[in-house]
Amino acid sequence: MTVHELEFRVSYADTDRMGVVYYANYLILFERGRTELMRGAGVRYRDLEEEGVFLPAVEANLRYLSPAHYDDLLVIKTWIAALGRASITFAYDVVNRDTAKSLVRGTTKHPFVNKSWKPVAVPPRLRGVLTPLVRPAA
Amino acid sequence: MTVHELEFRVSYADTDRMGVVYYANYLILFERGRTELMRGAGVRYRDLEEEGVFLPAVEANLRYLSPAHYDDLLVIKTWIAALGRASITFAYDVVNRDTAKSLVRGTTKHPFVNKSWKPVAVPPRLRGVLTPLVRPAA
Amino acid sequence: MTVHELEFRVSYADTDRMGVVYYANYLILFERGRTELMRGAGVRYRDLEEEGVFLPAVEANLRYLSPAHYDDLLVIKTWIAALGRASITFAYDVVNRDTAKSLVRGTTKHPFVNKSWKPVAVPPRLRGVLTPLVRPAA
């Protein structure tokens, strides 16, 4: 299973006055998705950080296909689209759990950096764990 | 002057535990930028909505070049990159006011829709006001 | 069981540069708590709204006892502290699931209002469902 699924219930806090999830908040859902994908693979991001490896975003792209509404139950589908020598790209599809409709799709790209934000190679153990999860584009 | 500039002071609320502005929050800054660009051109977005015209995002793209830190004073530079028959694309450059360094660049694309989220043509008055502000890509 | 428990994992988005959950975000957790308490009692807040009943906050009080950190698993404990003729007061205790330590305690008070924000009496069915959940202060 290379696609990780995480449920998320839309709260008032997530919505804006159009009654739908505010467009910036999907990047929060993306963060939740990739953190749990990694946890599912046995990698706690907090441990990575304690080892001095960080994954700041250098790129984010979102396509908003259909709005999510208050109290909707969403599924954040996350997978690894690419694993480079020193970077990783996650892909996301946020769907409505009841209708299975795709709401927002996107990608985020992250270099592996040390505490001084200098690029570092993907730690070998991490590469071993993540490589089987890479799911090439359809 | 086709590039609108808006100052923004980074608060604790904007930062994350890496000590920098959380990556989703730039989409909030982008919203502030395009709202004030339009206000500067004499168009209050709230009035547009009262006339039944909405500008939901269908696309957002961000490049994170350098982090913004707590209490930094930022300038959100916003311009219109394209004005289609029924859509508008804004471009943004968030810079550090003191160093003039570019921190995050991005674009957002918005269709003009009515209350039922059906596409509508750009209202003529609005087209007249916004057309002179279109700044073609360099 | 009059105390509802909801788990919540702290994400980067929730933290600030002190490395802990930003103080405003507990009000979001409180919202998640009371919504799920009501859902657990068979009342979907979205349905209440469709029937024209709203529960805006008129009061919120928070005591911050100990910080929550990134990736901590929290439990939001929520109960009904008081049910008046036309208002409801929820109480909350956010604890660290692993240490059981209490991190933030608080209350929020909400009048029942209609679409025009005019006070209305608690709908009888709702009163019937919520009354057994009231847990008087210790």
Added chain:
Amino acid sequence: MTVHELEFRVSYADTDRMGVVYYANYLILFERGRTELMRGAGVRYRDLEEEGVFLPAVEANLRYLSPAHYDDLLVIKTWIAALGRASITFAYDVVNRDTAKSLVRGTTKHPFVNKSWKPVAVPPRLRGVLTPLVRPAA
């Protein structure tokens, strides 16, 4: 002048699906208010932190009197309600700039702590600067 005033324009990001500013977001406005009050008094909170002094919140109380709407221009009025040996209490009144109507009132209490969250006395220079700003309750 012991009351600091800061303008704030309500964005989409600040609102929820009721069309008003989400109740948690006033704590963000309070943060902006107290930071600028201190800056106005010549104290940059970021400098305090660099000197190893932090002001986490231990208490927050809010009364929501009237909702703020999208695009409203607000004034965050902030003053010092009390300055203890090792703590400070700020008070806030968020008003609509056009109507002068008071929307939300509140207080937040903050101990002075060091990097290990241990209480410390208010630094003398800071006490000297802040004492004239204390405004006893009416």
